[in-house]
Amino acid sequence: MTRVAEPPTRRESMPPTARRLxxxxxRRRAGRGPALTLESAYVLLLTVAITVAVVGPRTGAAMWPxxxxxxxxxxxxxxxxxxxxxxxxxxxxxxxxxVLGRGELTWLLPAPVPRRGLLLPALVRxxxxxxxAGAVLALAGAARLADRPVSGPALAGWLALGTAAGLxxxxxxxAAQRRxxxxxxxxxxxxxxxxxxxxxxxxxxxxxxxxxxxxxSPPFPLVLATLTVAGALTAxxxxxxxxxxxxxxxxxxxxxxxxLDAAYAVEPSFVADLRERRYWRRRALRSRPLRPxxxxxxxxQQDLLVxxxxxxxxxxxxxxxxxxxxxxxxxxxxxxxxxxxxxGTAAGLxxxxxxxxxxxxxxxxxxxxxxxxxxxxxLIVPAVLATAWSGLAMVALGxxxxxxxxxxxxxxxxxxxxxxxxxxxxxxxxxxDNGLPLIDTPMGAFPPGPMLWLLNGTDVLLFATPTLxxxxxxxxxxxxxxGCQGVLSAAGVLAYLQFGADRRRPKV
Amino acid sequence: MDQAVVAVxxxxxxxxxxxxxxxxxxxLLAGGALCLVGxxxxxxxxxxxxxxxxxxxxxxxxRVFGASPxxxxxxxxxxxxxxEQPSWYAGLTVREHVELVRLAGGDDxxxxxxxxxxxxxxxxxxxxxxxxxxxxxxxxxxLLAAALARPADLLVLDEPEQRLDAAIRPxxxxxxxxxxxxxxxxxxASHDPVFVAALGCxxxxxxxxxxxxxxxVTAAPPPVESAAATSSTEVLASGAAATDLRA
Numbered sequence: 001m002t003r004v005a006e007p008p009t010r011r012e013s014m015p016p017t018a019r020r021l022x023x024x025x026x027r028r029r030a031g032r033g034p035a036l037t038l039e040s041a042y043v044l045l046l047t048v049a050i051t052v053a054v055v056g057p058r059t060g061a062a063m064w065p066x067x068x069x070x071x072x073x074x075x076x077x078x079x080x081x082x083x084x085x086x087x088x089x090x091x092x093x094x095x096x097x098x099v100l101g102r103g104e105l106t107w108l109l110p111a112p113v114p115r116r117g118l119l120l121p122a123l124v125r126x127x128x129x130x131x132x133a134g135a136v137l138a139l140a141g142a143a144r145l146a147d148r149p150v151s152g153p154a155l156a157g158w159l160a161l162g163t164a165a166g167l168x169x170x171x172x173x174x175a176a177q178r179r180x181x182x183x184x185x186x187x188x189x190x191x192x193x194x195x196x197x198x199x200x201x202x203x204x205x206x207x208x209x210x211x212x213x214x215x216x217s218p219p220f221p222l223v224l225a226t227l228t229v230a231g232a233l234t235a236x237x238x239x240x241x242x243x244x245x246x247x248x249x250x251x252x253x254x255x256x257x258x259x260l261d262a263a264y265a266v267e268p269s270f271v272a273d274l275r276e277r278r279y280w281r282r283r284a285l286r287s288r289p290l291r292p293x294x295x296x297x298x299x300x301q302q303d304l305l306v307x308x309x310x311x312x313x314x315x316x317x318x319x320x321x322x323x324x325x326x327x328x329x330x331x332x333x334x335x336x337x338x339x340x341x342x343x344g345t346a347a348g349l350x351x352x353x354x355x356x357x358x359x360x361x362x363x364x365x366x367x368x369x370x371x372x373x374x375x376x377x378x379l380i381v382p383a384v385l386a387t388a389w390s391g392l393a394m395v396a397l398g399x400x401x402x403x404x405x406x407x408x409x410x411x412x413x414x415x416x417x418x419x420x421x422x423x424x425x426x427x428x429x430x431x432x433d434n435g436l437p438l439i440d441t442p443m444g445a446f447p448p449g450p451m452l453w454l455l456n457g458t459d460v461l462l463f464a465t466p467t468l469x470x471x472x473x474x475x476x477x478x479x480x481x482x483g484c485q486g487v488l489s490a491a492g493v494l495a496y497l498q499f500g501a502d503r504r505r506p507k508v
Numbered sequence: 509m510d511q512a513v514v515a516v517x518x519x520x521x522x523x524x525x526x527x528x529x530x531x532x533x534x535x536l537l538a539g540g541a542l543c544l545v546g547x548x549x550x551x552x553x554x555x556x557x558x559x560x561x562x563x564x565x566x567x568x569x570x571r572v573f574g575a576s577p578x579x580x581x582x583x584x585x586x587x588x589x590x591x592e593q594p595s596w597y598a599g600l601t602v603r604e605h606v607e608l609v610r611l612a613g614g615d616d617x618x619x620x621x622x623x624x625x626x627x628x629x630x631x632x633x634x635x636x637x638x639x640x641x642x643x644x645x646x647x648x649x650x651l652l653a654a655a656l657a658r659p660a661d662l663l664v665l666d667e668p669e670q671r672l673d674a675a676i677r678p679x680x681x682x683x684x685x686x687x688x689x690x691x692x693x694x695x696x697a698s699h700d701p702v703f704v705a706a707l708g709c710x711x712x713x714x715x716x717x718x719x720x721x722x723x724x725v726t727a728a729p730p731p732v733e734s735a736a737a738t739s740s741t742e743v744l745a746s747g748a749a750a751t752d753l754r755a
């Protein structure tokens with residue numbers, strides 16, 4: 001074999017561009033077979049076609065109603081638009097927004113490749129998401145705030161303004177990714193803004209606020225100025241791409257990689273596990289002594305400790321209790337669904353331990369606890385949290401939700417344990433079972449595992465019949481309804497503990 | 509004759525067309541110790557998993573405390589095993605994990621045992637860290653601390669020395685020696701002859717899933733520190749495959 005001697009450094013040579021390296025990788029991959037098979041393309045096209053056919057007309061009608069919103073509702077529209085913009089920033093912050101694929105992160109980031117070329121596609125992706133979301137928000141806003149008829153140039157003006165605003169929001173997220181101080185500020189301000197907007201929307205229900213006047217088209221100088229600023233800041237962002245430190249790219253790239261893994265493997269537990277680990281890795285903990293006299297309640301002490309350490313997350317969750325009442329303007333099922341999801345989310349705050357016991361019962365064996373005892377004790381904190389959440393949410397619904405008079409708060413309290421049971425069932429669901437036989441349909445075979453995983457826990461809703469009927473009716477509940485709900489909740493929990501948990505082995 | 513804590517006879521385990529354990533048998537009496545040794549894939553971990561009921565034998569019998577290892581909570585209160593890496597609880601520190609196990613075993617977590625374990629295993633400074641932040645060797649120390657934090661009639665340890673540095677291995681051997689001196693039994697697998705020698709327990713060598721021919725059962729020389737615990741160990745070999753170990 002001929003040995004090639006070369007100097008350890010070759011400073012004079014030009015490093016290859018990221019574009020050239022990407023092209024090289026693409027060619028090698030293409031040589032091994034197409035990335036998208038005919039079957040995959042068929043499934044993809046069919047999915048898109050069915051989705052468009054099913055939800056397209058309805059979405060179109062919802063996006064562009066025949067008349068603008070009534071004057072009293074215009075303020076709420078503005079609040080919702082602002083909440084949408086804040087949500088966009090939060091979403092972009094969650095995913096990076098500048099991320100590289102795992103391969104590029106491993107092989108190209110540490111290589112002597114010009115950084116600007118390497119990160120430019122990521123920036124384009126982030127800006128495209130921002131621009132598209134901004135355009136959609138602008139369209140939704142124009143549809144509810146602009147006088148009819150809306151001319152073509154006026155609509156173009158709205159879309160241009162929305163696109164430019166979306167670009168600015170995406171650039172804000174990019175800037176926060178580069179500078180941790182900006183990120184901390186943004187991560188504190190945006191959720192606070194969302195809470196303030198929610199409070200304002202709630203206030204608008206109690207006290208009518210001044211309605212903004214209807215508009216026809218956005219002022220041209222405003223559109224031009226926003227576009228100009230967005231363009232200039234984009235140019236600056238492209239220039240600064242070379243200065244983004246590697247650590248700011250690693251974590252979001254790995255997070256998005258896990259999201260993609262979860263989507264590819266249809267395994268949402270990857271994401272839950274990653275988020276949980278990240279959350280605790282950022283926390284500085286101090287050990288607290290466990291109390292020996294309550295030894296038989298060991299898991300309860302553990303749950304209380306974790307709950308105490310959740311801190312602000314508990315606060316945010318309880319600030320969200322007015323969410324069902326804010327959504328009473330929508331379809332009738334929306335507040336009911338929000339109540340179930342919200343109370344279930346509150347119950348899930350301490351259920352990560354149960355998820356881990358399901359995945360790897362080694363610690364449960366070390367603790368020597370039966371599955372039934374573990375589930376019984378681990379149900380206590382979720383039941384209290386879900387009961388408090390649903391009770392508060394129903395107080396708001398009863399007062400401001402336009403529902404018939406009745407003991408709604410008591411119904412919410414009685415519903416709580418059922419919501420906790422749903423959360424426990426979902427925590428026990430574990431990973432998706434992809435080993436189930438495929439189900440043949442006229443449009444092709446599909447694996448039932450993901451569907452069954454999604455439906456896990458929904459059967460428990462049977463025990464929430466009085467609450468759901470009262471909300472969906474809406475019916476006027478009395479104390480008899482409350483009693484029924486209480487009995488059903490108790491019966492459901494007891495039956496579940498009797499039959500749904502192993503009473504001899506450390507297995508949940 | 510005392511009743512065996514672990515009695516294994518004619519154990520076979522087959523996965524598909526591959527037999528990973530063939531005709532393994534031994535008796536481990538109360539207070540005794542046995543170490544399974546052998547190359548990678550020799551079947552050591554599978555034997556331990558069968559003893560703890562985490563794997564099903566294809567043939568043969570496994571009795572632990574006179575009954576099949578049924579995996580009930582009552583069984584796990586007498587047996588502590590580290591045959592698999594646990595998934596540590598999120599939001600709990602290293603110290604709290606060890607305290608949790610001590611408390612679940614019915615003891616006072618503040619009685620000094622947890623402090624002692626964390627100190628001798630070099631985890632005292634890491635008490636407020638979460639297990640996710642530990643190195644693999646530190647996580648192994650934590651696993652051993654948790655395993656030794658509560659009383660157990662039988663310890664089943666799969667390569668307790670793995671990923672540990674040379675300085676801590678004699679400490680772990682000493683802790684296991686203390687367990688034996690206290691009347692507990694120990695069944696383990698190991699790749700480290702020095703560690704096994706330090707423990708001074710008899711050895712059953714496996715080769716391709718079976719007891720090694722011509723090397724039926726050997727007893728490692730007793731260590732200086734734990735000689736009292738194991739010096740009276742007598743090894744009774746029954747044929748090539750069976751051992752009867754008494755403390």
